Amino acid sequence: MDLALLESTLAELGEPAYRARQIWEWTAQGADGYAQMTNLPVRLRDALSERVPFSTMTVEREARSADGTIKVLLSTHDGRPIEAVLMRYRDGRHSLCLSSQSGCPLTCAFCATGAMRFGRNLTASEILDQALHFRRLGRVDHAVFMGMGEPMINLANVLAACRRLPDLGIGHRHTAISTVGWIPGITTLAAEPMPLRLALSLHAADPALREELMPVNARYPLAEVIAACEAFYAAKRRMVFVEYVMLAGVNDSVGQARALADLLDPRMFKVNMIPYNPTDSTFTGSSPRAIAAFAAELERRGLSATVRLTRGRDIDAACGQLAARV
Structure with a gap:
């Protein structure tokens, strides 16, 4: 609305x-x-x-996964495509993955959204209407801004929507905003009174490799991004979640796990390893053995690490797969 x-x-x-x-x-x-x-x-x-x-949005198509995940393709009044996802978990969580932009201008190599043509930032009402669509289907209680777009580029509208989410049942402490390392947004979020969570899309501890995977690293170098996240922790006393997509033969060696552990202060960061979900890129996902070895090395060095439970892969609704097609 x-x-x-x-x-x-x-x-x-x-x-x-x-x-x-x-x-x-x-x-x-x-x-x-x-x-x-x-x-x-x-x-x-x-x-x-x-x-x-x-609603500011028109429902174009909907897809339902065998695991209970629902993905909806929406269009704005000016025909911009948006995708949003509802993920249901066995522990009872009903979590939303919300988009902040139509498409994304940052072209990360492994992400389907980055291959789309970038449209525009979404308004606060357009962001909120994604959540309201799923609220009409039933209870919702968590939200992550990990859908289409870089939320920190559109942070004013993202925060305006966040202020309304508790009315739907989604508390601020159950809302996370993900970023590729857009430092001005991280700094603004650190000063924001709402106790929102921060997630950093990292994917490589080596700056040169990270720049190959994520061109934004040339604009905001990794060392400066980590410093901004540490400042966020100092201001909010809330740990930063590090998202790390596992790419076979690219960033998944035990040596790279050691480098990641050296980079991150375990008092401030937790690592969330993400099995790679197929897109049109040339990458393949790491094997379960490689993921387990990577996690074990992080834990051995004192860094908390978990492996994300993949939801909605069969309907292209999993992490990195949103590309305005159902």
């Missing part, structure tokens, strides 16, 4: 300010239209149906 349009329309209709709060409460609780809002006059519900679209 375009909340700014809603407020201006209510003002034009001469409605009291509390009407916006009523409408938002219904929307955040999963209502799928104005007709359900029984504490609003019928004439107002009719007027809003004509003047304020209930």
Whole structure:
């Protein structure tokens, strides 16, 4: 819902300010239209149906995985494609993977989104409408900004959406914002009162290799990115999650695990190893044995390490696979 349009329309209709709060409460609780809002006059519900679209997005297609993951392809009013994902876990979590941009301008070599044509930043309402789409399907309680785009480039709108997520059931401590190392955004997030989590998309401890995989490293060198993350920890006292996609023969040797452990302070960082999910790139995923050896070396050196549970791979909904196709 375009909340700014809603407020201006209510003002034009001469409605009291509390009407916006009523409408938002219904929307955040999963209502799928104005007709359900029984504490609003019928004439107002009719007027809003004509003047304020209930969502800024149009649902184009939906795919459902055998593991319960749901991916939705949405389009904006100007035809920009967006994908968002709902992941259901056995421990009861219902976690959303949200997009902050249509496409991505940063062209990481292993990521399908980076191969898309970049469209534009999403508005706060467009980000929020992804979450609202899944809220209408049921309970949601976690969110990660790991979908399409670099959230730190669009941080003002991402934060505006985050301020509303608790109304849907997603607390700030259960919301993580991922970045490739966009230092101005990390610095801004460190000063943000909301206790949001930070995730760093790292993928190589060697700067030269990281630059091959992630061209942004030329703009924001690895040493400066790590320093910014350490400053985030100092300001927030919240550990930084390091995302590390495991690429066979590229970044998965035990020696590279040692280099990663040397780079990261175990008091400030946790490593989340991500099995590579197939895209149109030339990479292949590391073997289970290589992943286990990598994790064991990190743990031996005192660095906490986990392997991400892959969700939605059969519908191209897993990490790195979002490319506006279902």
